[in-house]
Structure formats: structure tokens, C-alpha cells
Amino acid sequence: MAIALGANRYGKSGIRLVTVDRDGERHAFTDLTIDVRLEGVFTPAHAEGDNSAILPTDTMRGACYALAREEPVGSPESFGLRLTAYLLEAAPAAKRATVSLLQQPWERIAGDHPFGFTRAGGGLRTAIVSRGRDGDDDDDVEVAAGVADLYVLKTTGSAFTGYLVDRYTTLSPAADRILATSVTATWRYTRLGLDYSQCADEVRRAVLDAFAGHDDSQSLQHTLWVMGEAVLAACPDVGDIHFSLPNQHHVPADLSPYGMDNPHQVFVATDRPFGVIEGTVTRAQR
Numbered sequence: 001m002a003i004a005l006g007a008n009r010y011g012k013s014g015i016r017l018v019t020v021d022r023d024g025e026r027h028a029f030t031d032l033t034i035d036v037r038l039e040g041v042f043t044p045a046h047a048e049g050d051n052s053a054i055l056p057t058d059t060m061r062g063a064c065y066a067l068a069r070e071e072p073v074g075s076p077e078s079f080g081l082r083l084t085a086y087l088l089e090a091a092p093a094a095k096r097a098t099v100s101l102l103q104q105p106w107e108r109i110a111g112d113h114p115f116g117f118t119r120a121g122g123g124l125r126t127a128i129v130s131r132g133r134d135g136d137d138d139d140d141v142e143v144a145a146g147v148a149d150l151y152v153l154k155t156t157g158s159a160f161t162g163y164l165v166d167r168y169t170t171l172s173p174a175a176d177r178i179l180a181t182s183v184t185a186t187w188r189y190t191r192l193g194l195d196y197s198q199c200a201d202e203v204r205r206a207v208l209d210a211f212a213g214h215d216d217s218q219s220l221q222h223t224l225w226v227m228g229e230a231v232l233a234a235c236p237d238v239g240d241i242h243f244s245l246p247n248q249h250h251v252p253a254d255l256s257p258y259g260m261d262n263p264h265q266v267f268v269a270t271d272r273p274f275g276v277i278e279g280t281v282t283r284a285q286r
Helices: 043-047 057-070 076-090 196-213 220-234
Strands: 010-021 028-040 094-103 106-108 117-119 124-132 141-154 179-189 238-246 250-252 267-269 276-282
Touching (some): 010 057, 076 196, 141 196, 179 196, 196 238
Antiparallel strands (some): 010 028, 028 094, 094 124, 250 267
């Protein structure tokens, strides 16, 4: 029986990289978590125990700190581009390097403290940079960015009616309800050399404005589409955007045992089970 090694990759996960830019009295603080993966010709390591083509994952970890010392980290996307270029140079057997980065935002205490920070809300910034060895220059490089744990809620302007009903359906139609979700979104850039931080701010603003402004939402699917449309309209360098939206249900509490009505003022927030709406909004091919 012939046996062959299928798809495989390896790398380092959970690399914690924190930097302080001490240029003057006003410091800048960056907080990243990085995952690294290499794909390539690693059959000898698996089948023969030959590690001669294996770049140690500890080297990957160390490279993150060394590259951060050589020059400022900059945006997650920019650092991912530098790191993937180094990895392909350092590991000749690798055919593709992929780096995933998650940035925890911090904001200045009292709005403008020069070196005091508090962890900020409003979602985590993410980036994925994938660089292949094939192709010339940057032809085989893809940069995607995103946001995670962006919690949003609105207390009106959302409904869910007209859905399929069968013998197991107990859900009552809702002409007006709380709509809440935790947005995880990933978008793909169509070219390199962008101001990635500005682009990320523009996408985030478009998502939030569309969510809040969609006053005739008939479902979370409906709002997903409107948010995607808004991003593509506002950001010409975004080719597509993928959303994953858990439906965070708020059920009106039954106050009848206490002789009280409940005109949509008191709710039970349930966390399990929950619906999940996923979809990609992309530019149509002409």
C-alpha cells in the first residue's frame, strides 16, 4: 500500500509581542498576539525524522522580537509583511508563510496621559498576511484585515417575521426587537502599499454606521448585507468582506406571575444556544 504525506504545515502560536516607543515623553504602546505557519516540502521531517529543512518554531518567536527591535512595528499588516518575507528567506523549504496577528487596543488614561493606558473596548483588530514563494515581487502576497469581538446592539429598528413555520416552530414573530451581536469580520485588500490603519478605521466606521442606521432590518442577514454594502462603498481597496455574527438574544421577561405587564422594557439575555449568521459580500465580476 502506497502512503504519502498530505497537506501539512507547522509554526508557532500565541507569540505575545509588546512594544513601547519611547520617542520623547509621550510613549506609544503596541500589544500583539501572533500566529505563524509555514507550508512547504517537509516530507523528510515526517517520514524520515530529518529536520534539516525545519526552521525551529522558537526561531519564529525570536524573529518577532528581533524584527520589532530593528524598526517600529507599525500596523499589524505592515509587520506581517516584514515577518513573512523573513520567514521565506530563513526557511528555503517553505513555499508559503502565513502570519495571523491580533492587536489589543489600549487608550490613554484621561484621554491624553503621555504614558498611562487602559485596555480599550470596541473590538480587536486582526490581520492575516500570506506570502508565497512563487511569482515575482509581490504577485503572490495577500493581505486581509479584520475586527473581532466588536459588540453592537440597538434597541429598536429590527424585526424578524415571515419565516418558515413547521410543526416544531414555537418562535413568535417579532415586529420590533433588540438586535445584538458580536461582529467578527475579515476583509481582503486588492492591492498593497495602503495606509492599513486608516483603511481599518474606515471599515470599522462603515460597519458601525450601517448597523446603527439600518432602521428597517428584517433579520440579522438583512443587516449583514447592508453592512457589507456600506464597507465596499466606503473603501474602494476592499475586494470583499466576510462576517460572522452570533445572534445574541434578548427575550422579554414574563412578568405576568407578578401581576405586571412588560412593554418591552425588561429582558432576559441568553447566551446559549445562539444562532450564527455568516456571509461574504463581494464586488461582482464585470
